[in-house]
Amino acid sequence: MYLTMNRFKVKLGEEAAFEEVWTKRDSHLRSVPGFKAFHLLKGPEKDGYRLYASHTAWESEAHFLDWTRSEAFREAHKGAGGHKELYLEPPELEVFETVQKLD
Amino acid sequence: MYLTMNRFKVKLGEEAAFEEVWTKRDSHLRSVPGFKAFHLLKGPEKDGYRLYASHTAWESEAHFLDWTRSEAFREAHKGAGGHKELYLEPPELEVFETVQKLD
Numbered sequence: 407m408y409l410t411m412n413r414f415k416v417k418l419g420e421e422a423a424f425e426e427v428w429t430k431r432d433s434h435l436r437s438v439p440g441f442k443a444f445h446l447l448k449g450p451e452k453d454g455y456r457l458y459a460s461h462t463a464w465e466s467e468a469h470f471l472d473w474t475r476s477e478a479f480r481e482a483h484k485g486a487g488g489h490k491e492l493y494l495e496p497p498e499l500e501v502f503e504t505v506q507k508l509d
Numbered sequence: 510m511y512l513t514m515n516r517f518k519v520k521l522g523e524e525a526a527f528e529e530v531w532t533k534r535d536s537h538l539r540s541v542p543g544f545k546a547f548h549l550l551k552g553p554e555k556d557g558y559r560l561y562a563s564h565t566a567w568e569s570e571a572h573f574l575d576w577t578r579s580e581a582f583r584e585a586h587k588g589a590g591g592h593k594e595l596y597l598e599p600p601e602l603e604v605f606e607t608v609q610k611l612d
Contacts, residue, residue: 443612446608447607459605461512503550503551505528505531505548506532506547506549507547508538508548
């Protein structure tokens with residue numbers, strides 16, 4: 407699994423607004439080559455914020471990189487600078503590769 | 510998906526030793542009720558360490574909690590305090606629940 411996770415520090419009290427922005431968006435991920443699955447994840451409450459994460463699995467790093475260079479990516483992120491009032495700070499992207507899998 | 514992720518800050522130069530400890534262990538997760546899948550993930554290099562994460566998907570929170578109270582859990586973690594020399598600091602557990610899934 408090649409996994410990209412974006413970590414969002416959502417201000418307390420803004421959780422419902424954040425979830426609405428995400429779940430109402432028009433995602434085109436399903437039509438992207440190499441896309442496997444997307445989860446929007448609700449994490450723990452920490453010091454002054456609620457952690458959320460987007461969690462996107464890809465067939466390979468190459469598929470992810472191709473997507474970041476595509477018109478579909480630009481389209482999906484053209485509003486990404488909006489809703490700043492929901493966040494304590496900008497999101498942080500972390501990329502992971504599987505070392506071992508058990509299932 | 511109910512997801513538990515443990516984040517490990519592995520000292521630079523200790524990556525191979527860390528991976529060996531994990532991949533050589535005797536995991537009994539496959540026989541645990543409600544267990545779905547485990548990935549050991551290699552993440553980015555950050556300020557003085559390499560981020561790794563264990564990534565375990567469960568059918569529900571109740572299945573995860575039952576496991577933490579089981580003999581199998583105690584058995585799996587009896588050596589968890591070892592290998593401290595590999596880490597910058599203790600691991601941090603984060604638990605996530607799916608808000609939205611696309612696949």
